[in-house]
Amino acid sequence: MMATFDLEEQEQLAELKTWWQQHGRRVSSLVLVVAIGFAAWQAWQWWQNQQAGKASAVYAGLQQAAGKNDLKQVKLLSGELIEKYAGTSYAGMGALIAARVEVDQRDNKSARAQLAWAAGHAKDEGLRALARLRLAVVLLDDKAFDEALAQLATTPPAPFTPRYADVRGDIYHAQGKTAEAAAAYDVALAAIDAQEKAADDSGRGSKRAAYRDLVQRKRNALNATVPPAAEAKS
Structure with a gap:
């Protein structure tokens, strides 16, 4: 029995040696x-x-x-x-x-x-x-109004959506484009409301409310009625 094991081991060693010669460099x-x-x-x-x-x-x-x-x-x-x-x-x-x-x-x-x-x-x-x-x-x-608008042309991460729309409204207002400004402020207000609805925090609610009030006052000052969707068409 021992001789059989020795023979098997020798055969395995021989096979391993042959395999190593063929593949050893690659390994x-x-x-x-x-x-x-x-x-x-x-x-x-x-x-x-x-x-x-x-x-x-x-x-x-x-x-x-x-x-x-x-x-x-x-x-x-x-x-x-x-x-x-x-x-x-x-x-x-x-x-x-x-x-x-x-x-x-x-x-x-x-x-x-x-x-x-x-x-x-x-x-x-x-x-x-x-x-x-x-x-x-x-x-x-x-x-530099056109350059300013170009910076806001990309879709921002969701938390920045209200601010991007708000600043777009400020730029349009500075250009005298009342309808476009009103539409931008409407988008900002809708985004703030959506964030408030989805929020699970208690510490920032008052800050959002104060910010919403600021945007709403800017919107009201324009005395224009433009649906939120109008901004996307402008």
């Missing part, structure tokens, strides 16, 4: 590729964590500079985030903070550049939507 290559891929993934994760840590420190400095209204330092640190850490969320958030400080100090040109970058490159979809919204407001302030 070794696959193992090497997997090992290299895993090492590269680990290196990438390490680098990403390093970048995020460094970006976080720069962002903290930017927040401090913004709190002091130090425009020069705000621009410097925001530029560093965009130049060195564009792949992190901190770059987009930093651009939004920098734009706010620049608008406060009447540097709309720089604010527009910051917001345009964030609208196109921020890592988070919500940040990109917010950047487009704020850019539209700055463009409205600069009376």
Whole structure:
């Protein structure tokens, strides 16, 4: 019986040797590729964590500079985030903070550049939507009405729907387009009502009510009656 087992083992070893001679190089290559891929993934994760840590420190400095209204330092640190850490969320958030400080100090040109970058490159979809919204407001302030409307032409994430429609109403109103403004405000009001109906939060209800009241007052001031669907046709 032992001799039989030895013979079977020898045959299996011979088969394994033959198989290895035929496929061993391919298997070794696959193992090497997997090992290299895993090492590269680990290196990438390490680098990403390093970048995020460094970006976080720069962002903290930017927040401090913004709190002091130090425009020069705000621009410097925001530029560093965009130049060195564009792949992190901190770059987009930093651009939004920098734009706010620049608008406060009447540097709309720089604010527009910051917001345009964030609208196109921020890592988070919500940040990109917010950047487009704020850019539209700055463009409205600069009376660049067509450019402002272009920023709001895309469909935003649902939470931004009321604000996008509201700002469209402001732009149309500034252009003297009363019917279009009324229709936009109607869309904003309907979106606010839909969000209120679907909401399961208790802390933001009063804020939504105050915001709805503001939009309603703007709508009432137009003395125009336009169905909500009219905005889509305008």
